[in-house]
Amino acid sequence: MKAGSNLEKVLSAGHFAVTGELGPPRGADVAAVREKTQYLRGMVDSVNITDNQTAVVRMASWAASLILLQEGLEPNYQMVCRDRNRLAMQADILGAYGLGIRNMLCLSGDHQKFGDHPKSKKVFDIDSMQLISMVKKMRDEKKFQGGEEITVPPQMFIGAAENPFGEPYDFRVLRLAKKIEAGADFIQTQCIYNMDRFRTWVKQAVDMGLTEKIYILAGVTPFKSVGMAKYMQKNVPGLDVPDALIKRLEGVDKKDQAKEGIAMCCEQIQEFKEMKGVAGVHIMAIEWEKRVPEIVEKAKLLPRPKMEG
């Protein structure tokens, strides 16, 4: 065990892992975080806590992660490179680990242009790949990025993202290999809609032996409506939403679109469960946490395994 988190235990025992996501509030609203946890408790093995997602200011991801711990859920603490330099990052990692956080997802972060402070100064002192290396160095070499010894090193289970739908397509699997080299233990992918492209990417990873070295969790986001699907197709960078999915949603009554979106999501999960090289699913029900119980039940992901310790 590298960190001994629940997520690591579930994955290393060979279970099909399920992770969820919780976006912290745009205010100091602790109750809002607690409320969202009630939909995720017992439904997922670990919950990603987003870090100023889409470059919009929210409650700090470490703080919301601590609230999850208080609620008895396991957080997967997300950290982006946009807002902090390596000093602040390492300080936060020490504090997060010290207070019980055991998983981290290392991301570059959306550009500030997309958020609520578009003219803020970007940091990007290090990039996501270098952040992974830094967290690994802190854990395995017991050293700060600058080389000094750490007295009590943070032992994180290290996550990273990869986008099988980003260009250039043939480089994506090579970049996955770089993330493994940097020290990532698990991958949570971008939301998958184009299943053909995803199958190709996973097969490449399997053929290169990469899935022996890293756990890949397939990312899904259920559509709430055809409007959302169209928005994601047009406006979200790095997403690939095939027209066929939009047609399928348009084919049902407006009031049934959410149900259909969830059905589509569950069909995907069924396929992931059978797919060689896929170790789990990451359910990003954006501001729709309350529908997660329905998804995991329909996708036959319950009960979640209870790990010892």
Add this chain to the structure above:
Amino acid sequence: MVIAEVKPLAEIMELIKPYKKVLNTGCGGCVAVCLGGGQKEVDTLNTRIELTCRERNIPLEIGGFTVERQCDMQFNAEFDRMVGGYDALMSMACGAGIQFLAERFPAKPVLPAVNTVFVGVNKEIGWYEERCQSCGDCVLGVTGGICPVTMCAKSLFNGPCGGPQDGHCEVDKDTPCAWIQIHDRLKAQGRLENILKVFPAREWQNQVQGKLLLEEYRGRYVKEEKQSPVKK
């Protein structure tokens, strides 16, 4: 070269408002080439200022003079005989030149008439693009001659991020993704291995004021170690 653009007239009028006699100083270096602050731009700006003053009945006398380069004290010395007659100096040089002018005349208010925007290239007439952020540790040899610090919106060293679409940066659909370009060029050159290894965290070289003392001139300035202007 260093690219600069003239500030909005309203901002310039506000800057010079407290003064009766202002000398607008041009620079014949980079800013003259990019049509930001050479002799021609000094004349044009002064005409615009004079017209505005006439319209609004503002009593202002504005002079103009351009030297070869304001980043060279030898040329700034040419202003010595003129500045006595002015309340303030305005400069159309880049930020470096403006500061060097202010250093020459510490008793005079020195006002910027341009914004220095970047180190860039002349794509076409009147079209300039940034290419270098003077990071002090050039990686162009590894990245196929395309700068990840300047050309990638996130300054990634292990790109591309998940965002590019149709070959373009997520931040601006008219800007090509630097990392796709790096990838494609290296691949075409058979040098893709350059970016298959993790590029480690950088030791940033530009976090304190940059200073460079050429070795062959070192003896000139570092005769007595205690008084040396530049420490190595």
